[in-house]
Amino acid sequence: MNFVGKSFLCVLCVLVHFAGGCRAASRTNTAVDELILIPGGRFLDNHGSIRTVRSFHADAAEVTVAEYSECVAAGHCSGEIRLVSDEFDRCVRAGFCRERHRNVGCNYRKVGRGDHPMNCVGIGHALQYCAWRKMSLPTEWEWEWMARGGDAARRFPWGDELPTCERAVMAQPRAEGSWYGCNADSTWPVGSKPAGKSYHGVMDLAGNVAELVLAEEERLFARRGGSFGQSAPFDFEVYPQTEPAGFSGEFPFSSASSDDGFRCIRRIEQ
Secondary structure (H helix, E strand, O other): OOHHHHHHHHHHHHHHHHHOOOOOOOOOOHHHOOEEEEOOEEEEOOOOOEEEEOOEEEEOOOOEHHHHHHHHHOOOOOOOOOOOOHHHHHHHHOOOOOHHHOOOOOOOOOOOOOOOEOOOEOHHHHHHHHHHOOOEOOEHHHHHHHHHOHHHOOOEOOEOOOOOOOOOOOOOOOOOOOOOOOOOOOOOOOOOOHHHOOOOOOOOOOOOOEEEEEOOOOOEEEEEOOOOOOOOHHHHOOOOOOOOEEOOOOOOOOOOEOOEEOOOEEEOOO
């Protein structure tokens, strides 16, 4: 795309933003380029507390690289995507790793990854993008209600069958070579595993990238759903596997990981 074309795209996205948000139409699978209604309700969480969730619309799949890139072009999202890892930092200092390899697992600005989930993001990137679309990042209880299929109370988004590469982009051992991402050594385009969709038809709630969600307490976040680098069944369960972590006021508000992505929701006014 030439300079004029890029300029027009930026102006268009800004105008659409003020009209209610800019949604990319660059996914190869149009079935995931929509919002899905999640009716509200109440459920008992794994701590024995009753959680009430009001109805909302959710992205059918995780936010893609192409979609996030449009937010960057519109000037609302940060284009600073950098994997933050204490382990990698120690490797660089020891001389075993090179700084140029830091973002090797990140999809952003990588050729052919436009319809892959946006990863290597912190909670700040996710909050910026959802705000640009006049949407919100789900809370951990909204995410769980969506993943369990409401009253269906599934163990995994698709049901109670154990995770396999038929239903989720996950790590799967083989005799030789890479085993991440069902042996692709990367994420997959969003919506690639329709057999793993939820009761309401939401894609990729388990696998591909783990999803950043907000915790109940202020300035805490959690990761839910498992990623392309995980293989244990409990990683993909709809129930919380890790305790929420805090984030500071310094962007990107959390340590970014190639396993992390996100989706947005829009709550329905009562």
